[in-house]
Amino acid sequence: MATVANPHGRWLVKLQMKRKMRTLVLIGRRWFNRTFGNTYHSVEIIVDGKQIHKIDYAYGYGSQWEYNACVWLTDNKYLPGRETKVGESLWCYCERMGIEYVITCTDVPRKKNL
Secondary structure, three states: OEEEEOOOOOOEEEEOOOOOOOEEEEEEEEEEEOOOOEEEEEEEEEEOOEEEEEEEEEEOOOOHHHHHHHHHHHHOOOOOOOOOOOOOOHHHHHHHHOOEEEEEEEEOOOHHHO
């Protein structure tokens, strides 16, 4: 946090400065609903060792969990300078910015394990 005074010194404003991200860890879990044939996932987003968000329950198969995490990070301004017009992938962004990028995904047997 930084404190800045207005030109007349009458009040103070606190600004939150985001420092450069060093590590990004995504932990995904997928569950297949055999009854309806759908796949659901959850994903934990960890930045510099601190969990900043968890997407609890979302529809999507394959690497959709990784895409949803990327959308959340972009929408919440954690990825400044990401080339969204050309569809830059998250691992390309991390490589270009020098961020350590770790992902893991596990298929779980029950919905409550998401």
